[in-house]
Amino acid sequence: MTRGFQQRRTSSIANATLMCVCLLCIIPLLTIVTISFSNEKMLVSDGYRLIPQQLDFTAYKYILRNASVMIQAYKVTIFVTACGTIAGLLATSLLAYALTRSRFIFRKLFSFLVIFTLLFNGGLVPSYILVVNYLHLKDSLLALILPYLIGAMNVLILRTFFSQIPEAISESAKIDGASEWTIYWRIVFPLSKPALATIGLLILLVYWNDWWLSLLYIDSPKLLPLQLMLHRMMANIEFLRSNIGNLSGVNISQIPSESARMAMCVLAAAPMLIILPFFQKYFVRGLTLGSVKG
């Protein structure tokens, strides 16, 4: 009797605390959304509010009517994310597969070389020199794709997944004359779909949210991905006015810049937040595995 009461009390304290922290986690996000739906004049006179006084879609209408900058940035991000995720997943899984094969002569060496990159790296300056001066990828979309294709952690996570597939399956295929490529492509790849989804989503998230590579290597406005475009907008409030204003020839003072800025932010962050609840179990699995040693 008392125990039941005690348990109920602890769980209601737990519920209350978790609810508060969860609110803290989403309020900043909701604030951006709220501001994006606010009336520009009211924003300027009353400041930002947590709760909108009235719904106003001007900012979104405005962006959709003058969408060229946004669409260009979307195109860049989608292209980079798609290429990077597909190529990265392929390269990562091929390498991870080779590292699970016990008879592969370079297995130990390659595993060491992969793990060592987690401990030591050259850092910013040599990487910058490499991309700009040796690979000549300044202002090229390849500079946004290549550096993130292979991550040591992802290789190790996939290796762990692959090594859980019973060896008997691949051995019997081997006896039937299958090559290593066939075993990978026809057996291991289809059997590991959930694992590949996990790693694929992790890679996708990295590409979608990346601003670092573009901050380093992209100067041309045409090649700006979403995240960096947002940053430029924030860093230079006039960026929005001048870019959109010039392109469409509208009266600059009428641009709802405060709300439009937040609306663009919503549009940039939304795709990832929308997929999160649906794919959460994959993320959860990948991230928990990533935390234990490879």
Add this chain to the structure above:
Amino acid sequence: MARELMVRMKKLTGIDNIYLSFMSAPGMLLIFVFSYFPMYGLIVAFKKYSFDTSILGSPWVGFSNFEFFLSSESFWPVIRNTLLLNLGSIVVTTFASIVMALLLYEITRPLLIKIYQTTLFFPFFLSWVVVSFASYAFLSENLGIFNSWLERLGFDTIGWYSERQYWPAILILASAWKNIGYGTLIYYASLLSIDKEYFEAAEIDGASRMRTVWFIALPFLYPILTILTLLSVGRIFYSDFGLFYFLPMQSGMLMPVTDVIDTYAYRTLRILGDFGMSSAVNFIQSVLGLVVIFAANHAARKIDQDSALF
């Protein structure tokens, strides 16, 4: 029969190795180019590099790049900020994550668990650029929510982007806010692996809820806590660049407390175009990083053989 198979499989290894080499080639090539070449490139710290020469072709200058950085007045603040802010983030994030995981463990309804977990996870999926928009909404000097609250309560407004004293706390809290979902997930996953019988036995013996948490749950979290803490301590010279670059909006007034090794190296490289100084900073960071991670691993092995990373 079995022996015949063995022989046959051994014969296949030649061609297998060729296949496997080809399959690992793209990945290994990328790792060589993007990880190992920069390691070799670290030697530019001892050279006078400019864009029209190669790394090998530029002249050696000994330690002069380091002398510039070590004698500059940014040296101590930058190192201090990096270490203290990272340490603060590690402590706050770890503590908050463990508390959240323990609370989540008390919840029995699966739907609630999923809702809480997903919500705590949201910030993890936002880029720092997006977070900087949110922080601006709260901190902006004329339009910000905090200042309008202060005004309504009759206090003076605060120039958030020019007054230094608030920023160490803001940065540490922002880091905890973004990473709490991840931490909670990891600790919650290890709590789930505890056999329920321990708790039931303790309850039958009349242990209070607090005591079961203290004497059963926490000791189970200990190994993963050690590993995660060491992993983050091993990276203490590396900062989450976006946090320190986007949130303070590059406000010069805040730099004495918000500038860390990564942002400093970035600025000297990209804004000042000073290869020498930035490569010296970069070199110090890489080498100290390696030393620290080995020290952390050594400590882990001392404490608990199984907690060592490698």
